Amino acid sequence: MSRQLSFCPQQEYELIEYPGRVVNTDRMLSTLGGIVNISKVLGDEKKRLELRFHPDNPYNKPTFGDCTDKSGVLLSVTVRRHKRDKSRPPQHFVRVLGHCSRSFSFESLCDFQYLPLWHMPKSDDSCAASELMYALDQVQPRDVTDLDYFKRPQAQLLCLPELFARVDIVHGGHYRIDGTGDGQHEVLGVSAKSTYDNHDVVSFNMQDTFPTQPDAQILKRLKVKYVSDEQFARVKKLFDDIPIWTRIALLYESGVTNEKLKCIIPSLAFYFSNGPWRTLYVRYGYDPRKDFKSRHYQTFDFRLRFGSGVSEFVYSRKSAKQKRSSTAASEEMKSELVQNIDYPYFDEHKLPRSRQCMLRYCDVRLPKIQEMLEKIPTPLTGAVCNERTGWLPPSFDAQVRQIVCATISDLLRNHYRKEHLTAEVEAVPQTEGEAEAEEEEYYIEDEETQEEDMDLDETPANENLVDKNIEQLLNNITS
Template identity: 35%
Template sequence: MEFSPLNAHKHNLQRELVCIEYPGIVRNPERMMASFGGNLELSTTIASEKRRLELRFRPESMYSKPAFGDRHATAGLVLKIKARRKRNQPNDIHVSSIEIAGHVNLMYRFESMCDFQLLPAVPNKAGELECIYNQLVPKGVITSIPKENCSNVPYFLPPISFSRYDTAQLCIFKAKEKAPNKLSRGEKSRPSRTKHGMYLQFNMTDPLPTGPNPLAAQALQQRQVQQETIRLISNSFEDRPIWTKAALKGALQLSEDDVRYILPVMGLYYLNGPWRGTWVRFGYDPRNHFESRYYQLLDFRVRAIGALHDKIKVKRTQNPIKPCMRFANPASNSRDTTKASLTRTVALESSAIFTMDTLPQMRIIFYQYCDVQVPRIQQMLEKIPTPQTGVTCNEKTGWLPPRFDEQCRDILTDIVLSNFRKAKETDSAATSEFEETEGTETEITFDEDDDENEFGDMEDLDEKGFPEFD
């Protein structure tokens, strides 16, 4: 029917409606609304942008697993059509009027699969299935005292969800291949990565390599890294022979891709010991140089004092991700099976330097002593007596005296606690900004990318017996 100005008043374009593609034939609108949980539940879901629409085909049962509808933006019109049909010719339809009932900007579609359903039914003595829902779910107010020893109580304890995903996953299951010889603790069965770096365990006897692996230089040439970046890093190692990756990226304002293949050419990497997590320039032996005490590593951990521990983000979550399909794009459903991109943003210089005004972004941060710009700690480093000629460093504490790191941690804890109290008392806006700050692990810790690729997570290595340098 063509548009006419005479019936323009019948159209209602200002009315905003929501479209729901119901996965079924609706014959009873009341039962359809009950499957959504009623008007209140439906309105609450529509008002929340991240929540998914739940549809329960058995709304009267609390064990019914819902199907979830996803929210989609759309543009459309809802038409109200009146048509006439002859009784003797049902296929002959004549449209008498068409009206616009409203416009649609939001639509819910049920495109995902429903979770597995487990009915509360058990076989009885006759071998027939019997529904025990009424025995499990009480009705009304219970006035009688339950018996202490009830032997006839049915057991029905289904999990919250059977499947972690509500979309089809491409999985090819096969039996795991058993290795003929079991690997010892700490060994890896996977092939080594392609950076070809020198990753060494710290000891006092083995000589240090004087040059990089030739394959590391080839990998650097293949990556076509800018010569200006190589020159900057080379000059930095000439001025300072030992760096952590975080400190180097922060000082030169470089990204992960800039230093990833350059560091294996510039120096070796210590996996443990006083200089663990640092890159040492080829030709420089920290075991023979007393000034290398400034480059030793200090692992600072924020202590659980008052509300300070709760205001600082953890390095990584310790709890496994639980499936939550009620909200759109849950972590368990949107996880990408492919490896994440290795490109990092430019690191902040302040993430590897501790000053008198520092508020840490993470509970565990690794600093080199030269980057701890606290006058008291620098004075303590200067007062360490120079060892006699021929004396080497300690395998655990390096050139520092015993329990030196504990004293430094106490000093840093007092400074952080004082800064937090000042920020909380003087400026509430600064405290709110501090609470919402989320640092990235790669910007604060040392060489996680290299360590995880070649030798696993450094946190796991700590738990396997690496010394704490006490």
Template identity: 45%
Template sequence: MGDNKVNIIKTGIGKKLILVEYPGLVKNDDKMIKTLGGLNKISRVFSNEKRRLELRYHPDNIYNKPAMGDSTTASGLFIKVKIKRPKDPNQGPMTHTVEILGKCAKKYHFNSLCDFQYLPLQKDPQTNKVSYIYDDIAPKNDCDIFCKPEAPLFCTPFVFTKNDTVNTKIHRSDKDQKHNLGNEDVIGIARTRTEGSEYVSFNLIDPFPEKPNPFIVKKLQIKYISDAQFEKVRQLFAECPIWNRIALIYESEVSNDKLKVILPSMAYYFTTGPWRTMYVRYGYDPRKDFQSRLYQTFDFRYRFKTGIGSLVKSRSEAISEVMKEDCSNSNDSLSQPKQNVFYPYFEEGQLPRSRQCIFRYCDLRIAKVQEMLKRVPSPASGAICNEKTGWLPSNFNDDCRQIISDQIMEHIKSMKQKAQIIIEDLNESRDVSENEDYEEEGIQEEFENEARTAEDQMDVTDELNLLLET
């Protein structure tokens, strides 16, 4: 500032203030505070970090939707600057007084949409005159709710938009979607898909893919995939035309990253229908083969009662438990049945790999289920599979779910009984060892008493011998 004098006042440097970035030109402080709900409501919002600050441009209108302000962390100082200019420039330089009012660590800003501000207006069809009917429809007290049956109808939706944040992303056109294989940042599905893969929605009319996408053939040349890994997966699809991912990883011993590159070159993926989430070999149509009923999707979701949820964990929890056991190398409680989260089959006397898991029906290695699959009657000539249930009866899925649920309950009960027997044996052995300790202590005390008595007798004998000698 050159020769100007600067005076800094630091009296308010320890005062904490909150910044509100008001989206408007403030000419009246009282009206501005009223649009934010008043001082009482503002203080309640400031005291709760999870609440949002509401801004109503028409606070007296109950049909007005507020704009929401979010809180974020901030760092800064609130300062007040006063400049004192002398009347005569020759008398001296200007004086600047900088006063620190406080420091800011939190602020509220309004980046959300204001949505639609609905005004209670009504148009007269005869005169075409629009009138403001707020006083006719807004109740002033409890009696007005029942005493105004002739009030005009005025209903507004609760919300007008699903989200109140601005979306700046650009949608991709259908033409670009065909040529660009997901390389651009666009709005799409929540779950990313492998580039070049064939994702098929099940239907009874359209043909299914016969060959892989040429893009995948080029990708195989770029990615490092060994011939042994590729041959293992190819041989599995030669033996069985339909697989799920976890079974392929288990049988081929190929990692998931490598399998993502190999699978699109050998099979297409069903997103809907009886074979949902399954990979089907190119050229194979499950709609024409009754044997494909063995590979239909069985989506198992166990509804746990109280207490069983702690025994059968979700997939993420089960994987974390496996990681903990690998790190600690410890065998914990005997009453906890183990889950093999990477095992693709379900057998008798075991728990499912997670609370929700997807099998093929051939993966259910239970005698009752396999017997039911064999007893499914062959379709008549010319019959086609159902779009929802495939080649199986409508109640087949429910019967299998009940069988597996009963198997899990029986397994958990047997494990609990075995654990209880082991615990009782341990308690009995502990009691026996304690009794033996007590008996050993008693014997030791008797031995010490006898030894003490013998010493006393020897002392008495020595004294008698001395007396006789004297």
């Protein structure tokens, strides 16, 4: 047996793996939408190739072919056999016609194919079973000039769904089989496995004990993540000084990156998912229910109701991080009025860092609020905190919220008044000659006129209007 291999000029082809035996090429192309539709799909890398088993039937969903990267070579093999001497081995001539770099394969699910069929009784025997008739011409007109379609009476109703399946991609389901239980005391819960980020998530209550030490697996993960001793010591010192922290305060005070802090926190503290200290990290072994000083670290959830006075300054936390990189002058001016998005405290002379701030009461650096915390009477020996309000009175959070809202209102009121006066001064430009002419006319007037002008300057006529506009802007500050 002899073989001969020959090469031809490199020609690139497109491979379509048609899911069927092709007998008629024209009919095969019509199921793919024709040459024009195939050319459009081949020219676009994102389009899928449609295959309709009934090209003229609009009541079926096509099967889609996806484009995949696949290398291939198109070969032409010719076999020549000796007619007289059958014992001679055949000769093979192989030619390389071209290559392909991608392929369209139909590996997705195929939906049900609906046909417009009507049950029609047989004409010869009415008692016999009815037969199906393809009634596409009865359901839709042949073309735009088929006016007889509107005159034909509709014998039967035809309601076919547009599609049956919502997706055509197979998703494998992985089911967890737990044979430890007997099935008698099954409780619905979260099926996701806990990771080191949320390993010690504790629900606050008055009966259960809180964790006193981390899990052994957490300490192993701490070594895998390559956390240095210096970084771990910084965060540990913060928990030794203060037993309860917010995540943003730990980032600010420790200077450790967020990725490293995610590994360090589970080895030092657990997380409250609800209760008076919700969303806070508490040091292992510390029970805030038994310490009256823990009132300073309770959660203060402050949210801004966005009216026209605040929305132009304070954004959501996600939007604020995106706008932080902006170097526009307006953003620089606003940054002087609003706290930095990574600043964990609330100061008296700046707006909150975001629309919703999860703070501790000690993070609200207003003297009046800190005095209120100190004046709360010490409970009797053996007293326990409340499951909802902790060590604070029931209406304490509402009073603190009113004080913070009043502080924000005063800050915005002063800002808008200053901005309004600056705009009035810039709106009346004067040249040096005009200013000198006005000074000369002013000195010519008598003393009574000068006194009247001085009174008018001291009390501008539009001051009341400015105050009304500012009050209207501050109506919807917060709840």
